[in-house]
Amino acid sequence: MNPYTTYFERHREQHLAELKEWLSIPSISALSEHKEDVRRAAEWLKDALTAAGLEHVTLNETDGHPILTADHLHAEGAPTLLIYGHYDVQPVDPLNLWETPPFEPSERDGKLYARGATDDKGQVFLHVKALEAILKQEGRLPVNVKLCIEGEEEISSPNLVQFLDDNAQDLAADAVLISDTSLLERGKPAISTGLRGLCSIEVSLNTANTDLHSGSFGGGVPNALHAIVSLLNSLHDEQTGRVLVDGFYDGVLPLTEEMRGELSKMDYDEEKLKADLGLDTLFGEEGYSFLERTGVRPTLELNGVYGGFQGEGTKTVIPKEAHAKITCRLVANQDPHDVLAKIERHLREHTPAGAKLTLVPGETAFAFNIDPSHPFLQKAADAYETVYGVRALFTKDGGSIPIIEAFSRVLNAPVVLMGFGLPDENLHAPNEHFNLENFDKGLLTLVQYLKTV
Incomplete structure (x- = not known):
């Protein structure tokens, strides 16, 4: 012994x-x-x-x-x-x-x-x-x-x-x-x-200088919630799951057959994962398994989206502001500061008419x-x-x-x-x-x- x-x-x-x-x-x-x-x-x-x-x-x-x-x-x-x-x-x-x-x-x-x-x-x-x-x-x-x-x-x-x-x-x-x-x-x-590395950013959109009555102003002025939904929707391709920020994947190394083989040895059960999480389907970048998407590929995720009336019942207002929190998980050869700069540029270029954008970069890690x-x-x-x-x-x-x-x-x-x-x-x-x-x-x-x- x-x-x-x-x-x-x-x-x-x-x-x-x-x-x-x-x-x-x-x-x-x-x-x-x-x-x-x-x-x-x-x-x-x-x-x-x-x-x-x-x-x-x-x-x-x-x-x-x-x-x-x-x-x-x-x-x-x-x-x-x-x-x-x-x-x-x-x-x-x-x-x-x-x-x-x-x-x-x-x-x-x-x-x-x-x-x-x-x-x-x-x-x-x-x-x-x-x-x-x-x-x-x-x-x-x-x-x-x-x-x-x-x-x-x-x-x-x-x-x-x-x-x-x-x-x-x-x-x-x-x-x-x-x-x-x-x-x-x-x-x-x-x-x-x-x-994976990390970077984060907080997004705020402002339209009018006050919340407005939707009966008096609806359909005639910018709506901050509509604007932020449109802006955030521009970040991904709905069909392929890829991030649409120009240059986001710069420096990302292709997944080698050796690494794919090593990950496959884990024999990960995606069907069990769906059952455990109560999901009908998984989602992510097209052409990659769950382990590949969550381990060796970069991501851009919304962690919080909020604005407007959130209390019980209905309040017919057009909100003057809306907010979102975004984090990215990054892989080798991606510079988190460079990625943040590219995300900022994308958001500014895709800000809807009538909305004013404020960005606050957060943490970064290689x-x-x-x-x-x-x-x-x-x-x-x-x-x-x-x-x-x-x-x-x-x-x-x-x-x-x-x-x-x-x-x-x-x-x-x-x-x-x-x-x-x-x-x-x-x-x-x-x-x-x-x-x-x-x-x-x-x-x-x-x-x-x-x-x-």
Whole structure:
């Protein structure tokens, strides 16, 4: 038997008790009333890393919440891994939907329930205990490690990029290791080789200087709602699903047969998806599967459209203004600032007569992409196979984690996304949880990776 299996079995209850203690700290970075709780969570982790045997454990102050760094650099000639994660968590609303209090961790049905259980305290904790286990069992690590754990990921990491720029030499590594993603499903590990970028914009249209009575003015003056519907409808081809913004697809690489083959291995059931969502049909860019549309193709989506009377009953007015919120998910080689400029130009060129347009650009983030043949990723897939009995598939994820692209770019290092969550663990939602099967296997997988990378 693997000696680490015995070790983790012997210490399992102790480890879970420690994790529950950390999860009980409401480190909600978005809410100012929890500022001290966020610091308490950082200090708890600092103590845990020190006890695990890590060195130079430091809380680095920022304009927001502290960034924790540590290292253990005694493996001469071996590669250096930088482990990243975050100790802050999402707000818990709506509280009434939690079956047990979000900061009173509880176990049921082989799952640990608490805010932060899977995103990301539970997964960061796996790294702490994997490192501790090797140091206690063998007295030394097979690789050099550095850690950079922040407390602002849930509020878009406003201070981390500057910290990376200022400390690039100290944080330099051969690869960045992150556990903040998930398996495809139970027993089917995955390594993401791509995350989409992001840009957003808010649109406002104004017509008259006041709402008008539809009986007196209807049919004779511009209607802001009609105008915005027409404007937004110009963004897509209704038949093919393609975005009609000129130059939107510039730089988008064609989908290779190799990537299509890798995605097909996921054996995704689109009929089940439709049934689960109560849909008669799926929708999207013509010529692509659901996984291709949501993982490797760019999109433009309306997230909110509003204006006019929205109360109960009828109010016969012609609204003077209407609004929309738009976000785009972008892929490698798309510059979010360039895409925003093209969208702005399209909207201005297609603004209906009689309407005045106001645009407010929002957040931007570049896509992350990595070649799955990279040795650090292949070794990660091997480690999963050793523990799970199934080699990890290489996937493209539709979401955006902007800081991952920043790590790759600033440190010029490959990023290895070894997640141990599951897609249905309610991260960001009530009843967030972590399947303890992956808690156990995650520890063994990380040890295997550290010992063989």
